[in-house]
Amino acid sequence: MWIRLRQIAVVTSDLLKTALDVQTVLGVEACHIDPGVGAFGLKNTLWPIGNQFLECVTPTTSPTAGGRYIERRGGDTGYMVINQVDDVSSRIAHVGELGVRIANHMEYDKGGFEGIQLHPADTGGSFFEMDQMKVDGAENIDGPWWPAGSQWPDFSRTERVRAISAAELQAVDPDRLAARWAQIAQLELENDPAGNPTIQFENASIRFVEATDGRGDGLGGIDVDCVDRDAVLAGAEQRNCVVNDEQVLLGGLRVYLRG
Numbered sequence: 001m002w003i004r005l006r007q008i009a010v011v012t013s014d015l016l017k018t019a020l021d022v023q024t025v026l027g028v029e030a031c032h033i034d035p036g037v038g039a040f041g042l043k044n045t046l047w048p049i050g051n052q053f054l055e056c057v058t059p060t061t062s063p064t065a066g067g068r069y070i071e072r073r074g075g076d077t078g079y080m081v082i083n084q085v086d087d088v089s090s091r092i093a094h095v096g097e098l099g100v101r102i103a104n105h106m107e108y109d110k111g112g113f114e115g116i117q118l119h120p121a122d123t124g125g126s127f128f129e130m131d132q133m134k135v136d137g138a139e140n141i142d143g144p145w146w147p148a149g150s151q152w153p154d155f156s157r158t159e160r161v162r163a164i165s166a167a168e169l170q171a172v173d174p175d176r177l178a179a180r181w182a183q184i185a186q187l188e189l190e191n192d193p194a195g196n197p198t199i200q201f202e203n204a205s206i207r208f209v210e211a212t213d214g215r216g217d218g219l220g221g222i223d224v225d226c227v228d229r230d231a232v233l234a235g236a237e238q239r240n241c242v243v244n245d246e247q248v249l250l251g252g253l254r255v256y257l258r259g
Contacts, residue, residue, distance in 0.1 A: 001085075001086065001087055001090070001186070002085065002086055002202045003083050003084070003085050003130065003185055003187070003201050003202060004083060004084045004085075004141065004201055004202045004203045004204070005052065005081070005082075005083055005164060005167060005201050005203060005204035005206070006051075006052055006053065006082055006083055006084040006131070006145060007046075007052060007053040007054070007055055007080075007082035007083075007145075007147065007148075008052075008053070008054055008055070008078070008080070008081065008082065008164060008167060008219070008222055008253075009054075009055040009056070009057060009078075009079045009080035009082060009127075010054070010055070010056050010057070010076065010077065010078055010079055010250075010251035010252055010253055011056075011057050011058070011059075011066040011069055011070055011076070011077060011079040011252075012056055012057075012058055012070070012076035012077075012251050012252060013058065013059075013070055013075075013076060014058065015043060015044075015045060015056055015057075015058035018056045018058075018076070018250070018251045019045055019056065020239065021239045021241055021250050021251070022047055022054060022056070022250055022251065023047070024235040024236075024238055024239050025232055025235040025236045025239060025241055025248055025250060025255075026047070026049065026054075026160055026161050026224070026232065026235070026250075027157055027159055027160035027161070027228075027231060027232070027235065028047040028048065028049060028054070028157050028160075028161070029047065029048075029155045029156075029157050030045050030046065030047055030155065031046055031047060031048050031053075031148055031149055031151065031152040031154075031155035031156075032045075032046045032147075032148045032149035032151075032152060033045055033046075034046070034147065034149075037057060038060070040064065040065070040066075041059055041060055041061035041062075041064035041066070041067075042057045042058065042059055042060060042064065042066055043057070043058055043060050044056060044057040044058070046147065046148050046149075046152075047155075048148065048152050048153075048155055048156040048157075049158075049161055049162070049163060049164055049224065050156065050158055050161075050162045050163040050164075051141055051142045051156075051163075052163060052164045052203075052204075053082075053145065053147070053148050053152075054164070054251075055080075055082075055147075056251055057079065066079070073215050073216070073218055073252075074214075074215055075252055076251050076252030077215070077218060077219070077251075077252040077253075078126060078167075078218060078219025078220060078221070078222075078251075078252060078253050079126060079127060079219060080117070080126060080127040080128075080129055080219070081125075081126055081127065081128055081129065081167050081169075081206070081219060082127075082129040082131065082147075083128075083129060083130050083131065083201065084130075084131055084132070084133065084145070085130045085131065085132050086132065086138075086139060087132065088114050088115065088116065088130060088131065088132035091116065091130050092105075092116060094184075094186065095116070095118060095184060098183060098184065099122070100118050100119065100122040100123060100184060101118070101119035101121075101122050102116045102117070102118060102119070103117045103118060103119040103120075103127075104116070104117040106131075108146060109135075109146050111134060112133065112134050112135045112146065113131065113132070113133055113134065113146040113147075114131070114132050114134065115129060115130060115131030115132065116129065116130055116131075117129045118130075118184070123180060123181065123184060124171065124176075124177045124180055124181075124217060125169040125171060125177050125181065125208075125217055125218065125219065126169060126218055126219040128181065128184060131146075131147075133145065133146060141202075141203065158227060159227060159228060159231070160226065160227055160228045160231050160232050160235075161224045161225060161226055161227060161232065162225050162226075162227050163203075163204075163224065163225040164204060164222050164223065164224055164225075165204050165205070165223045165224065165225050165258060166204055166205045166206070166207050166222060166223035166256075167204065167205075167206050167207070167219060167221075167222050167223075168207045168208075168209055168219075168220050168221035168222065168223070168254065168256075169181070169206065169207070169208050169209070169217075169218070169219055169220065170208075170209050170210065170211040170212075170213070170215075170217065170218060170220040170221075171208060171209075171210070171211055171217040172210070172211055172216065172217060174196070174197060174208040174209055174210050174211075175197055175208070177208055177217065178197035178198075178199070178208035179197075181199060181206060181208075182199050185199055185201070185206075187199050187200065187201075192205070192207060196208060196209050219253070220253070220254055221253055221254030221255065221256060222253055222254075222255055222256070223255075223256045223258045224255055224256070224257060224258065225258050225259045226257050226258060226259045227259075229257050229259075232248065232257060233245065233248070233257075236248040245257075
């Protein structure tokens with residue numbers, strides 16, 4: 001039984017600006033636009049980062065859940081931690097035993113994709129999503145990923161960044177949030193070198209920190225493994241996204257530059 005961090009979603013008020021920021025800073029290329037999100041009053045774009053993905057969604061109508069979330073968090077913000085699992089049926093059973101509600105049960109691509117978005121009121125922090133690909137090659141870490149379209153490998157650019165190595169969830173009580181997510185993920189809690197509670201997925205970690213920015217609980221940041229940090233920072237200077245030499249701001253996320 002495994003779980004991988006496969007995709008991070010942000011929700012912003014201006015998709016074009018966010019796209020220009022992401023592409024100029026990270027040097028990535030858009031791989032997919034999903035017309036299906038229009039049913040939820042949204043438009044989106046996805047970019048591969050190695051074999052993982054960054055997604056931006058933007059409300060196109062009002063009211064929408066995404067729009068309300070932007071208002072609640074005071075601007076553009078991290079939105080969803082989207083994971084690939086090899087056993088979504090057992091995950092469904094487990095969250096049911098915990099009393100965690102499923103906000104959205106998804107089945108697409110003629111049964112080749114099944115996933116669940118858990119209710120954030122029951123998980124805390126952000127949307128916690130677990131999806132299973134049920135097609136040939138699905139267990140390969142570079143394998144197919146339905147939400148990103150069938151041609152995503154052709155658009156993968158790793159000259160500047162090559163992976164999302166962590167997601168950072170912030171909370172008023174990070175220990176409590178960490179314990180809940182570990183319970184849902186069926187993994188042991190650890191502490192990182194800074195003493196933050198952490199869950200280790202197969203390919204990335206989920207880190208829990210105290211909320212100190214006045215925005216409350218939420219998906220506050222990600223770590224990206226850099227190939228060319230100087231190019232990332234130069235792009236961030238162009239887009240006025242630099243926080244410091246270790247961090248840039250994209251789509252309301254703190255993006256920590258690692259490596």
